[in-house]
Amino acid sequence: xxxxxxxxxxxxxxxxxLKTATKLFCGCSTKFGSPPNTQVCPVCLGLPGALPVINEHxxxxxxxxxxxxxxxxxxxxxxxxxxxxxxxxxKGYQISQFDLPICADGCLEIVDPADADATRxxxxxxxxxxxDAGKSMHDEAAGRADSRIDLNRCGTPxxxxxxxxxxxxxxxxxxxxxxxxxxxxxxxxSDCEMQEGSLRVDANVNLHIDxxxxxxxxxxxxxxxxxxxxxxxxxxxxxxxxxxAEWEETGHTIETHGKRTFxxxxxxxxxxxxREKEESADYRYFPCPDLLPIRIPxxxxxxxRGSLGETPEETxxxxxxxxxxxxxxxDVIVSQGRAMVEYFDAVAMASGEGKRASSWIxxxxxxxxxxxxxxxxxxxxxxxxxxxxxxxxxxxxxxNDRARDVFKHLSENGxxxxxxxxxxxxxxxxxxxxxxxxKELLTANPKVVDDVKNGNQKAVGSLIGxxxxxxxxxxxxxxxxIALRLIEQA
Amino acid sequence: MLDxxxxxxxxxxxxxxxxxxxxxxxxxxxxxxQSTHNAYTHVDRESAVAAAKSVDAKRAAxxxxxxxxxxxxxxxxxxxxxxxPTTCSSExxxxxxxxxxxxxxxxxxxxxxxxxGKTNMDEFAMGASTETSAFGITKNPWDTSRTPxxxxxxxxxxxxxxxxxxxxxxDTGGSIRQPAAFCGVTGLKPTYGRVSRYGLVAFASSLxxxxxxxxxxxxxxxxxxxxxxxxxxxxxSLDQAVPDFTLATExxxxxxxxxxxxRESAQAEGIDESIRNAVKHAIGVFAELGAEIVDVxxxxxxxxxxxxxxxxxxxxxxxxxxxxxAHYGHRAGAEAKDLVSMYCRSRAEGFGAEVKRRIMIGTYAxxxxxxxxxxxxxxxxxxxxxxxxxxxxxxxxxxxxxxTPTPAFPLGDKIDDPIQMxxxxxxxxxxxxxxxxxxxxxxxxxxxxxxxGIQLQAPTLEESRLLFAASAFQxxxxxxxxRPNQ
Ligand SMILES: [Zn+2]
Numbered sequence: 007x008x009x010x011x012x013x014x015x016x017x018x019x020x021x022x023x024l025k026t027a028t029k030l031f032c033g034c035s036t037k038f039g040s041p042p043n044t045q046v047c048p049v050c051l052g053l054p055g056a057l058p059v060i061n062e063h064x065x066x067x068x069x070x071x072x073x074x075x076x077x078x079x080x081x082x083x084x085x086x087x088x089x090x091x092x093x094x095x096x097k098g099y100q101i102s103q104f105d106l107p108i109c110a111d112g113c114l115e116i117v118d119p120a121d122a123d124a125t126r127x128x129x130x131x132x133x134x135x136x137x138d139a140g141k142s143m144h145d146e147a148a149g150r151a152d153s154r155i156d157l158n159r160c161g162t163p164x165x166x167x168x169x170x171x172x173x174x175x176x177x178x179x180x181x182x183x184x185x186x187x188x189x190x191x192x193x194x195x196s197d198c199e200m201q202e203g204s205l206r207v208d209a210n211v212n213l214h215i216d217x218x219x220x221x222x223x224x225x226x227x228x229x230x231x232x233x234x235x236x237x238x239x240x241x242x243x244x245x246x247x248x249x250x251a252e253w254e255e256t257g258h259t260i261e262t263h264g265k266r267t268f269x270x271x272x273x274x275x276x277x278x279x280x281r282e283k284e285e286s287a288d289y290r291y292f293p294c295p296d297l298l299p300i301r302i303p304x305x306x307x308x309x310x311r312g313s314l315g316e317t318p319e320e321t322x323x324x325x326x327x328x329x330x331x332x333x334x335x336x337d338v339i340v341s342q343g344r345a346m347v348e349y350f351d352a353v354a355m356a357s358g359e360g361k362r363a364s365s366w367i368x369x370x371x372x373x374x375x376x377x378x379x380x381x382x383x384x385x386x387x388x389x390x391x392x393x394x395x396x397x398x399x400x401x402x403x404x405x406n407d408r409a410r411d412v413f414k415h416l417s418e419n420g421x422x423x424x425x426x427x428x429x430x431x432x433x434x435x436x437x438x439x440x441x442x443x444x445k446e447l448l449t450a451n452p453k454v455v456d457d458v459k460n461g462n463q464k465a466v467g468s469l470i471g472x473x474x475x476x477x478x479x480x481x482x483x484x485x486x487x488i489a490l491r492l493i494e495q496a
Numbered sequence: 497m498l499d500x501x502x503x504x505x506x507x508x509x510x511x512x513x514x515x516x517x518x519x520x521x522x523x524x525x526x527x528x529x530q531s532t533h534n535a536y537t538h539v540d541r542e543s544a545v546a547a548a549k550s551v552d553a554k555r556a557a558x559x560x561x562x563x564x565x566x567x568x569x570x571x572x573x574x575x576x577x578x579x580x581p582t583t584c585s586s587e588x589x590x591x592x593x594x595x596x597x598x599x600x601x602x603x604x605x606x607x608x609x610x611x612x613g614k615t616n617m618d619e620f621a622m623g624a625s626t627e628t629s630a631f632g633i634t635k636n637p638w639d640t641s642r643t644p645x646x647x648x649x650x651x652x653x654x655x656x657x658x659x660x661x662x663x664x665x666x667d668t669g670g671s672i673r674q675p676a677a678f679c680g681v682t683g684l685k686p687t688y689g690r691v692s693r694y695g696l697v698a699f700a701s702s703l704x705x706x707x708x709x710x711x712x713x714x715x716x717x718x719x720x721x722x723x724x725x726x727x728x729x730x731x732x733s734l735d736q737a738v739p740d741f742t743l744a745t746e747x748x749x750x751x752x753x754x755x756x757x758x759r760e761s762a763q764a765e766g767i768d769e770s771i772r773n774a775v776k777h778a779i780g781v782f783a784e785l786g787a788e789i790v791d792v793x794x795x796x797x798x799x800x801x802x803x804x805x806x807x808x809x810x811x812x813x814x815x816x817x818x819x820x821x822a823h824y825g826h827r828a829g830a831e832a833k834d835l836v837s838m839y840c841r842s843r844a845e846g847f848g849a850e851v852k853r854r855i856m857i858g859t860y861a862x863x864x865x866x867x868x869x870x871x872x873x874x875x876x877x878x879x880x881x882x883x884x885x886x887x888x889x890x891x892x893x894x895x896x897x898x899x900t901p902t903p904a905f906p907l908g909d910k911i912d913d914p915i916q917m918x919x920x921x922x923x924x925x926x927x928x929x930x931x932x933x934x935x936x937x938x939x940x941x942x943x944x945x946x947x948x949g950i951q952l953q954a955p956t957l958e959e960s961r962l963l964f965a966a967s968a969f970q971x972x973x974x975x976x977x978x979r980p981n982q
Contacts, residue, residue: 054589290867292810
C-alpha cells in the first residue's frame, strides 16, 4: 500500500535561558549545579509579601536576541500572570508575557537541508520573557512516593522564541535550531547548554495529507520539553510516522481531535500522550499588578542594534580572509561564541600569527577550558599573554614544547609570561655554550657526521633530542644550524 | 490610657517614664482588654520589653533616637514580621513565621518604635467586620455587641481600647477607614505607591495600601513620616519626595481651600440619618474654618462596588494560589492520596468561607470566555472611575463625604449576607480604584453613642492636604478626644 502525498507542518517553541548573573525578578544567582535550594530568597520562593523587581540586563539581552532574529521591539511591553498549580511553581503562577511580548514578528533564514544552494525563511511569531520554574525530583523506588523540590532554578530568565509553523522536515527543524543556537551563543545572550537545560524545545507537529486533491490535517501534537537536538529530530520522525498510521487507523483529524500534548521517551524512542488534565489548562492570564509595564524607547532599541556587531556568518568570513585560516577552523572558533572570537582576534592581532593562534585556541585553550570548566572571559591566560607566547615561538625564543609548558603554568598559576618562564627555569642559552654542547655531541656521534657529509642533512635530527636532554632550553633550530655549520667547517 | 504617641515621647524626654515602663503599660492594657476585645492575634511581652530596653539604653548612652522611640505600636497581622508569626488571621498560615520583615516593619524598628504585637483582622483582609478571622472575632470597644469593622478591625480596636497609641492597618477597599469610623479613631489610606508594599501579604495588589491609625490626624502624620517613601523592592512604589507630614497639621486656616461634597452621597438610600447629619455638620465646620464648599459629582459611582468586587477577587484568586500546602503553611494530612487531592484538601481546610467565595468569584471572572465580560470590563470601568476623580480634582482641593452607610453594626448581623457586607465599602472603594489618598476621622456620635466617621479624599500624593484639613477639623471639634467607657 503506498502512502498518500503528505506535508509535515512543524512549529517550534524554543526556551533559551538568558545569560544573566542574577534571576529575572530578584538578586539570586543563576549559577548551575549548586546544592538544592541554596540560591533562593523570599522573592523567588514566592513567600507571602515578597515582590518582584525586573532585572534590566534580562530586558537588554531579550532585545539583543530579538533584533538578531529580525523581530520588532514594540515600544510597550508588559507582564502577565499565567496561573497553574504545580509543586515546582511556588507562587501558583508564572510571571510571563501574554499579549504584549517584548519581541514580535521576526524571521530566520536557514540553509535548505535539501538544497545547499537555497535558503528558507522561517517566520518567528514572537519571543517573550518569562521566569523559569523549579525542579521536582521523584523517588518512587520501593513503592514510595517521595518527591523533593529544588527551587534554585525558580525565577531564572527564559526567552521563549515561537516560530511560525513554517518548518517542513525534521532536518529543517534541526537547521533552524542550530542556527538559533549559534546566534544566541554568538551574541552572548545564552550559553545554550542543553544538558544544563538552558535550551529546551517544544515541537508542534501535524500532517497535511493530500487525499484525491482534498487536504486532511491530522491533530496537532505538541511534544514537550526536549533537551537535545537529537531528540527533537527523532521525535519529529517518530511523530510523522505515528500520525500517519493513526490517521489510517482512526481517521482522526484536527477538526475532530484538535491539539494534544505528548512527551518524548528518550530511552524507548517514542512519544507518549500526557494526561488529559494537563491539556485542558485555562491559564487565566491577567496583567501582573506587581510590575509596571515597560516602555522601551526606540533610541534604546537603536543603541542595542548598534552594539550587535557582525553576524556569525560575517565573523566566519572575516576570520578566513583576515587571518587566512580555513573555513573549518573559523567555524569552530565562531561556534564557541563571541567572547571566544574576541579572544582569538586579540591573540591573532597582537601576535600577527593567525594560523598559530587558531590552532593554539582550538587545541590548548579549548582543552584547558574543558578541563577547568570555566569560560573564556575568566580564563587564566589572557589574550595578551597568549599573543606574547606565540610571538616568542615565532621568533625562536621559545620552542613549541616550552611554550606549552609556559601556557600550562599560566593557566594553573596565573602571573605573567616572563614570571612563568623564570619559574620554569627557561633561559636563553648563549651561542658559545650551545656550540660547546654541539661539539661534544658531534664527537660522541661520528655516524651523524658521516651521514650529513654524505648528503643526509636530516640525520642531525637525532642530535636535537640529545641536546634537549642535556639542556631543556636548547633551541632545536639553533642546534641544527650550529651542527650543520660545524660539520661543514670540519 | 495610652492614647498619644506625642505624649509618650514627651514623657520619656522629660524623664517621667522609661520606654520599658511605657511598654509594660501597653502590655498590661492588652492583657486586660484581650479577653473582652480580642484585638490581637499575637503579643510578645518578652521581645517588646527587650526592644523598649534597648531604647532606654540608647537614650542613656546619649545615642540618637528614632522618631518613634519607645512608642508602643500594634501591627496588622498581614505584615511580615521575622520575630512574630504572620497569619493573616487564617488557618492556612497559623504559626507561619516569615524569614524577613516587611519594609514598614523594618522602618518602625529603625525608628525605635516598640512593636507589641499583631492585630486581628478579617482572614486575608477579606471582610468588613473582623468576623472572618480564624482567631475569633474582635469586638468594638465602644459597644462589645458590635463589630469594630474590618478588615483592620483589630488595628482600630487596639487604638480605641487604649492599648497602643498607634497602629498600622491596610486598606484595599476601605479596610482602614471603615474600622476607624466604627471605632472612633482617625485612619489614613495613603496614595497607592506612597508606602512600600514589600512584606504586605497581598490581597489585591493593585489596591492594597498600608496606612496609620491613631486618635488624631497629628498622630497619623507622625507615623506617616516613618513609613512613607520610595523603595526599589516594590516596583509600584512611587519615586517621589516625602514631605514632613507633621508640618501639615500646624495650621487651621482653611481659607482658599475648595472642598467638594458628593452631591448624592447625603441622599443615598440605606444611609443612616445620623451619618447624614454628621456629614452636614462637618460641612458646616469646614465652612466656618474658611473652606469653600462646592458640589461635585463622580458619575460612575454606582459602578465602584461592582468594579471592586471583580478586580479585588480576581487578583486575590491569583495571589492566594501560593497557599497550596506544598511549601509552607497548612498542609492536609496523610489522607491526601495524590498531588491534586493534597492541594484541594489543604485549601479546603486552610481557607475560610469568605476567602473561598472570593477565590471562586475571581477564578470565574478571569477564566477563559468570561474574562472579557468581567475582568477586562472592570479594568475599563476602573479607568472611567479614575477619570471621574481627575475631573473632580480639577475643580476642588478635597472631597468630603461619609465613610460608611451606618455606624458599627451588631456582630453577626451581616456575616451570612455577603452582599450586605460588600455594601459597607460603598463610599470607600473609589479611593482605592483611583489610587488617591483618603482619611476617615471622627465626626460625631449616633444617638446610642456609637462613633461616626467622615471621609476626606485628596488628589494623588496630597496626604499633607488631607492631614492639614483633618487636623483643622479636629482643632474645631472634640470627637477625636472622646473615649469609650471601659
Ligand atoms: Zn531569589
